[in-house]
Amino acid sequence: MSVNLKELAKKLNLSISTVSRALRDSPEISETTKKIVQKKAQELNYHANPFASNLRNQKSNTIAVIIPAIANNFFSSAISGAESFAQEKGYHVLIYQTHEELVKEVSILKHLQNGRVDGIMISLTRETFDTSHLKDLMNRNIPLVFFDRVAENLQAPKVTTDDFESAYKGTEHLIKNGSKKIAFIGISEVLAININRLAGCLAAMQKYKINIDKSLLITCDEDKIKNKQKIKKLLSKPNRPDAIFACVEEIAIAVYEVCEENKISIPEEMKLISFSNLNTAGILKSSLTSITQPAYEIGREAASELFKLMDKKDFVYVNNHIVLKSTLNIRSSTKSS
Amino acid sequence: MSVNLKELAKKLNLSISTVSRALRDSPEISETTKKIVQKKAQELNYHANPFASNLRNQKSNTIAVIIPAIANNFFSSAISGAESFAQEKGYHVLIYQTHEELVKEVSILKHLQNGRVDGIMISLTRETFDTSHLKDLMNRNIPLVFFDRVAENLQAPKVTTDDFESAYKGTEHLIKNGSKKIAFIGISEVLAININRLAGCLAAMQKYKINIDKSLLITCDEDKIKNKQKIKKLLSKPNRPDAIFACVEEIAIAVYEVCEENKISIPEEMKLISFSNLNTAGILKSSLTSITQPAYEIGREAASELFKLMDKKDFVYVNNHIVLKSTLNIRSSTKSS
Numbered sequence: 001m002s003v004n005l006k007e008l009a010k011k012l013n014l015s016i017s018t019v020s021r022a023l024r025d026s027p028e029i030s031e032t033t034k035k036i037v038q039k040k041a042q043e044l045n046y047h048a049n050p051f052a053s054n055l056r057n058q059k060s061n062t063i064a065v066i067i068p069a070i071a072n073n074f075f076s077s078a079i080s081g082a083e084s085f086a087q088e089k090g091y092h093v094l095i096y097q098t099h100e101e102l103v104k105e106v107s108i109l110k111h112l113q114n115g116r117v118d119g120i121m122i123s124l125t126r127e128t129f130d131t132s133h134l135k136d137l138m139n140r141n142i143p144l145v146f147f148d149r150v151a152e153n154l155q156a157p158k159v160t161t162d163d164f165e166s167a168y169k170g171t172e173h174l175i176k177n178g179s180k181k182i183a184f185i186g187i188s189e190v191l192a193i194n195i196n197r198l199a200g201c202l203a204a205m206q207k208y209k210i211n212i213d214k215s216l217l218i219t220c221d222e223d224k225i226k227n228k229q230k231i232k233k234l235l236s237k238p239n240r241p242d243a244i245f246a247c248v249e250e251i252a253i254a255v256y257e258v259c260e261e262n263k264i265s266i267p268e269e270m271k272l273i274s275f276s277n278l279n280t281a282g283i284l285k286s287s288l289t290s291i292t293q294p295a296y297e298i299g300r301e302a303a304s305e306l307f308k309l310m311d312k313k314d315f316v317y318v319n320n321h322i323v324l325k326s327t328l329n330i331r332s333s334t335k336s337s
Numbered sequence: 338m339s340v341n342l343k344e345l346a347k348k349l350n351l352s353i354s355t356v357s358r359a360l361r362d363s364p365e366i367s368e369t370t371k372k373i374v375q376k377k378a379q380e381l382n383y384h385a386n387p388f389a390s391n392l393r394n395q396k397s398n399t400i401a402v403i404i405p406a407i408a409n410n411f412f413s414s415a416i417s418g419a420e421s422f423a424q425e426k427g428y429h430v431l432i433y434q435t436h437e438e439l440v441k442e443v444s445i446l447k448h449l450q451n452g453r454v455d456g457i458m459i460s461l462t463r464e465t466f467d468t469s470h471l472k473d474l475m476n477r478n479i480p481l482v483f484f485d486r487v488a489e490n491l492q493a494p495k496v497t498t499d500d501f502e503s504a505y506k507g508t509e510h511l512i513k514n515g516s517k518k519i520a521f522i523g524i525s526e527v528l529a530i531n532i533n534r535l536a537g538c539l540a541a542m543q544k545y546k547i548n549i550d551k552s553l554l555i556t557c558d559e560d561k562i563k564n565k566q567k568i569k570k571l572l573s574k575p576n577r578p579d580a581i582f583a584c585v586e587e588i589a590i591a592v593y594e595v596c597e598e599n600k601i602s603i604p605e606e607m608k609l610i611s612f613s614n615l616n617t618a619g620i621l622k623s624s625l626t627s628i629t630q631p632a633y634e635i636g637r638e639a640a641s642e643l644f645k646l647m648d649k650k651d652f653v654y655v656n657n658h659i660v661l662k663s664t665l666n667i668r669s670s671t672k673s674s
Contacts, residue, residue: 069413070407070413070416070432071410071413071414071417071616073408076406076407076408076413077408079407079434080408080434080436083434092433092445092448093433094431094432094433095407095431095432095433096429096430096431096432097416097417097420099417108429111429253616253617253620256617256620257619257620260619260620278617279408279590280590280593280615280617280621282594282597283590283593283594283597283621283622284617284620284621284622285620285621285622285624287622
């Protein structure tokens with residue numbers, strides 16, 4: 001039992017426009033009329049049609065966060081950071097998952113391109129080599145901010161961690177603890193985070209004159225079973241690595257499982273370090289040395305950049321790249337024997 | 338550079354209604370006209386205003402999933418299950434987090450009550466003792482389905498696991514492996530899942546004539562630091578338990594951390610079992626014996642129930658409770674010494 005605006009106006013014997021302005025607390029309407037209208041609206045259980053009201057003010061009070069997967073401690077913390085900022089602004093946050101598929105990323109952006117949300121934060125899939133769908137969105141003047149997995153070639157705000165420097169420091173730590181044959185396991189050949197982390201790792205190896213064996217630099221994909229096979233193959237080589245740098249935590253988990261199954265002890269026979277926000281890093285069989293991104297702060301900062309764009313009537317995209325530092329948490333998995 | 342429907346109609350010298358019907362592929366419009374309209378629409382970069390079109394057909398092609406937190410392996414898998422079903426129906430899924438706060442749950446439901454989404458799947462906060470906001474939504478005839486953390490008193494579809502039976506079996510396993518003083522650590526005194534899991538645990542203790550010590554039945558809340566203090570206090574008692582049944586995985590993680598800090602070895606001095614979908618359960622310092630819910634299937638089944646309601650023009654809420662069984666994964670944390 002509820003009435004629409006027209007029915008409410010009829011019951012009140014007032015014009016739709018008067019009732020509408022009274023409900024929006026317009027200064028043009030007298031306080032007495034406002035009270036009468038509001039009382040009747042409550043009595044008759046009137047509720048605004050959100051689509052109709054969006055049509056008028058063209059605002060959804062909503063932002064979208066698009067990420068590869070929510071089952072990931074980095075992304076879930078980043079979302080909480082974005083939510084905390086949006087909430088202060090009275091905004092809701094919608095979360096969309098691409099499941100690492102470029103086609104889904106394209107489809108979601110298409111779904112959002114006509115004003116369903118007021119702004120978008122995105123972290124790209126591992127497949128995103130073509131950025132035309134992102135350019136398209138930017139050409140429509142929809143506020144867009146990248147975080148973590150950014151499109152480096154596009155002129156838009158970006159929030160990331162210091163991928164190169166952190167990977168350099170992590171690798172330096174492995175080398176100082178005695179590692180001589182270091183493998184790097186990545187997740188993508190096109191993602192900037194992967195390229196930068198690998199570059200940091202290689203730079204440290206060069207600096208400390210560690211031989212770079214290209215057969216130890218491998219890339220995993222979405223398929224967990226295939227990934228474990230690839231890692232198993234890597235660990236069965238005659239030139240088996242004595243340390244692994246995992247680009248993300250899901251790779252580190254797979255390395256633990258393969259080592260367990262093949263009775264390779266961490267850290268005695270294999271050191272392991274990973275970019276990770278895993279909440280169980282400290283209680284793993286050999287606790288995980290991790291490079292921990294300030295995930296919550298990255299999400300919050302990206303939301304802050306997004307609202308800066310949204311707050312301007314005519315904004316211009318600028319190539320603003322904000323870098324928040326990660327921390328190295330040394331635990332058992334890299335202990336020197 | 339884009340045009341709206343009115344401008345497009347003007348350029349084509351056709352009525353708005355004709356153009357609109359042509360774009361919607363209406364059978365009343367000739368194929369020739371449709372082609373002309375579609376070509377011009379593409380040429381002039383016409384895009385439908387989603388709010389205007391929602392206003393017409395009153396459909397958003399979107400469902401909402403409301404959960405306490407996404408940083409939780411059960412909920413992230415359940416969401417993936419719901420997404421897979423929704424996608425087959427051409428629907429998008431919006432994800433909302435309540436962060437275990439009843440006020441947020443109320444606010445989100447209020448935000449959704451006017452047709453922003455076509456249906457809602459919800460898992461309640463640990464604070465949700467009052468269900469009037471849910472009744473309110475149901476009275477507006479908005480399709481609503483509960484999953485995992487359900488409101489048992491409301492007549493709506495519910496999808497859960499066999500909480501009582503699984504907890505009974507898990508406790509039986511502890512007892513058969515020698516546990517005599519079993520503690521239960523819950524997360525809420527009002528949530529049905531907590532009540533049913535505790536009841537299952539107590540029923541097994543009664544059946545096997547294990548003394549029930551009420552001081553070993555405690556409830557944790559959202560504050561991680563306080564939770565660890567509570568657990569530490571529990572483990573410092575003179576009547577210290579020899580086994581812990583954790584209601585959810587975040588409690589199990591806290592138990593691991595407290596045991597680590599206080600040098601209590603799992604399973605030798607303390608057995609541990611938990612409801613959990615943790616992806617690192619198998620590689621924890623003492624791998625975790627878990628009761629694993631079919632999270633993906635629960636999400637998918639709840640979505641299926643939701644679409645059954647949404648597909649009917651006039652649906653009636655029925656008290657349909659679907660139960661999907663959990664599995665007991667026996668690992669090291671409950672080994673008898």
